[in-house]
Amino acid sequence: MINIKIDGLDVSVPKSATILQAARQLQIEIPTLCYMKGLNEVGSCRICVVEVEGWRGLHPACVTKVSEGLSVKTSSSTVRESRKNILELIMANHDRECLSCPRNQNCELQKLCNEMGVEAVPYEKRADRGTIDKSSYIVRDPGKCVLCGRCAAVCSDIQNVGVINYAHRGAHTSVTTPYGDSLSEHSCINCGQCIKICPVGALQERDDTGKVWNAVEDNELHVVVQTAPAVRVALGEEFGMQPGTDVEGKMVTALKRLGFDRVFDTNFSADLTIMEEGTELLNRLNNGGRLPLITSCSPGWIKFCEHNYHDFIDNLSSCKSPQQMFGAVAKSYYAHKAGIDAKKVFVVSVMPCTAKKFEADREELKVDGLRDVDAVITTRELAKMIKQSGIQFAELPDSGFDSLMGVSTGAGAIFGNTGGVMEAALRTVADLLTAKDLNDIEYTSVRGMEGIREANVVINGMDLRVAVVNGTANASKLLDKIRSGEAAYHFIEVMACPGGCVNGGGQPIIMDKSAAEEVKRMRIEGIYGIDRDRELRKSHKNPEIKEMYEEYMDNPGSHKAHQLLHTHYVK
Ligand code: HC0
Ligand code: SF4
Numbered sequence: 268m269i270n271i272k273i274d275g276l277d278v279s280v281p282k283s284a285t286i287l288q289a290a291r292q293l294q295i296e297i298p299t300l301c302y303m304k305g306l307n308e309v310g311s312c313r314i315c316v317v318e319v320e321g322w323r324g325l326h327p328a329c330v331t332k333v334s335e336g337l338s339v340k341t342s343s344s345t346v347r348e349s350r351k352n353i354l355e356l357i358m359a360n361h362d363r364e365c366l367s368c369p370r371n372q373n374c375e376l377q378k379l380c381n382e383m384g385v386e387a388v389p390y391e392k393r394a395d396r397g398t399i400d401k402s403s404y405i406v407r408d409p410g411k412c413v414l415c416g417r418c419a420a421v422c423s424d425i426q427n428v429g430v431i432n433y434a435h436r437g438a439h440t441s442v443t444t445p446y447g448d449s450l451s452e453h454s455c456i457n458c459g460q461c462i463k464i465c466p467v468g469a470l471q472e473r474d475d476t477g478k479v480w481n482a483v484e485d486n487e488l489h490v491v492v493q494t495a496p497a498v499r500v501a502l503g504e505e506f507g508m509q510p511g512t513d514v515e516g517k518m519v520t521a522l523k524r525l526g527f528d529r530v531f532d533t534n535f536s537a538d539l540t541i542m543e544e545g546t547e548l549l550n551r552l553n554n555g556g557r558l559p560l561i562t563s564c565s566p567g568w569i570k571f572c573e574h575n576y577h578d579f580i581d582n583l584s585s586c587k588s589p590q591q592m593f594g595a596v597a598k599s600y601y602a603h604k605a606g607i608d609a610k611k612v613f614v615v616s617v618m619p620c621t622a623k624k625f626e627a628d629r630e631e632l633k634v635d636g637l638r639d640v641d642a643v644i645t646t647r648e649l650a651k652m653i654k655q656s657g658i659q660f661a662e663l664p665d666s667g668f669d670s671l672m673g674v675s676t677g678a679g680a681i682f683g684n685t686g687g688v689m690e691a692a693l694r695t696v697a698d699l700l701t702a703k704d705l706n707d708i709e710y711t712s713v714r715g716m717e718g719i720r721e722a723n724v725v726i727n728g729m730d731l732r733v734a735v736v737n738g739t740a741n742a743s744k745l746l747d748k749i750r751s752g753e754a755a756y757h758f759i760e761v762m763a764c765p766g767g768c769v770n771g772g773g774q775p776i777i778m779d780k781s782a783a784e785e786v787k788r789m790r791i792e793g794i795y796g797i798d799r800d801r802e803l804r805k806s807h808k809n810p811e812i813k814e815m816y817e818e819y820m821d822n823p824g825s826h827k828a829h830q831l832l833h834t835h836y837v838k
Pocket of ligand 2: 405418421422426428429430431450454455456457458459460461462
């Protein structure tokens with residue numbers, strides 16, 4: 268251990284510690300901007316500078332290692348003045364459009380400027396980093412970029428995509444795409460993880476709230492909305508509630524007040540996905556089909572697979588995702604039952620995911636030329652619409668989803684967590700293989716926060732080797748092992764976002780990044796709580812699903828089901 272003094276207080280820390288870590292051990296908060304523990308420890312912004320007795324100049328606490336006997340000052344007037352000066356320099360090159368910025372009041376730079384007393388910017392703008400690019404699902408505004416590099420780190424290290432990075436030198440340094448192109452022209456998977464880690468408003472999702480307002484106000488259209496499993500455990504955060512709070516009832520009330528004609532649930536179509544995907548798994552196992560079967564409901568993962576692992580395209584489940592299945596049945600089964608022309612049904616999705624906007628636009632997911640889903644908004648965009656309409660969300664009474672496509676089971680709910688699709692499928696496959704109504708349904712071996720989890724599940728004497736992956740860099744690691752013959756599985760779940768949809772790129776932004784893991788854990792727990800409280804916890808027990816098959820689609824895997832609910836991807 269190394270003994271040092273910080274602001275006159277003694278502390279012992281491991282030899283490998285930085286001054287920042289040592290200060291945090293003493294509960295001394297040194298401000299940071301570019302720093303992300305374990306991901307981006309590069310000392311590029313210099314906000315964390317400190318004085319070290321006997322050393323010349325100031326030193327960034329996030330990358331300066333401790334040594335025996337150091338004496339550090341973290342808030343001398345020299346330090347405070349320097350931090351203020353650094354912020355003024357950053358602000359000089361930052362488009363100061365705070366009032367109209369989507370990150371107003373949720374911006375780390377704004378918070379630092381307030382805390383350090385930055386009132387005016389005494390410097391001229393030095394760099395022109397380009398104009399806003401709105402042509403992708405992920406909108407980049409280089410004029411607001413503070414060059415922290417956090418997006419580049421997440422894109423390459425967590426997602427193994429690497430489509431944004433530093434370019435140019437000196438005052439012309441920028442964080443940009445290859446050739447400064449739109450992200451849509453490259454292998455960006457639209458996961459939105461860069462948005463969530465950006466400290467300012469330089470990255471945002473494409474805003475589709477205008478499209479949804481227009482649809483809701485169009486009397487010619489019958490507008491139905493579906494809500495993804497993970498939205499209800501995070502939406503409350505936008506209104507001051509604890510992460511993980513289940514606000515399903517209030518969310519449904521809010522959507523009805525916003526003017527949607529019907530409020531339905533993606534959890535319903537998650538149950539439907541299990542009926543189709545469980546059948547597909549059993550077919551492949553029994554009939555020598557291509558294995559491992561790999562889930563296909565995460566559109567970021569699908570795009571990643573198409574760009575980098577096209578030799579696994581035939582392993583992908585042919586099932587559309589629950590979002591798309593919902594749209595397909597809304598415009599067929601629901602329109603038929605309600606006596607409405609399918610072309611007049613406008614389907615809106617509320618998703619925790621930015622890649623769902625891309626998925627909804629995919630040509631191969633259309634049925635007879637008709638899109639399944641017409642508009643996708645994120646959890647953040649729904650919160651914005653609720654705020655715009657003056658609804659006092661926290662005060663709302665609860666209400667229930669509309670019937671026909673509003674009932675769901677605990678299995679549908681857990682889709683929102685990493686491991687959830689796997690567990691939901693195992694619950695149904697186990698009942699089908701044993702022809703029993705099994706009580707032991709919590710497959711805890713596939714739960715957890717680790718990036719790659721493997722398990723052997725024995726069902727009715729059949730030994731199933733399964734794996735659950737989250738984050739596309741982890742998907743690469745697993746698929747590389749399969750390619751080289753080091754590993755083999757029957758069934759794999761892949762979710763593009765670390766933690767699964769609860770941590771999707773469209774979820775509320777957590778300003779205090781040190782709390783991010785805890786927030787993720789609370790959202791995950793919120794979802795397992797919904798599952799535990801459900802009377803029905805297996806997809807095949809969903810009465811509305813049974814009714815739909817009986818009346819409209821015969822059996823899972825039927826010709827009609829294939830027409831509506833399945834697709835294929837081109838290599
Ligand atoms: Fe998900 Fe989904 S669980 S991808 O994470 O499968 O976005 O929440 O809606 O479609 O159901 C996201 C969440 C969904 C879909 C479902 C799946
Ligand atoms: Fe990278 Fe995902 Fe951001 Fe695209 S959306 S730039 S893949 S982090």
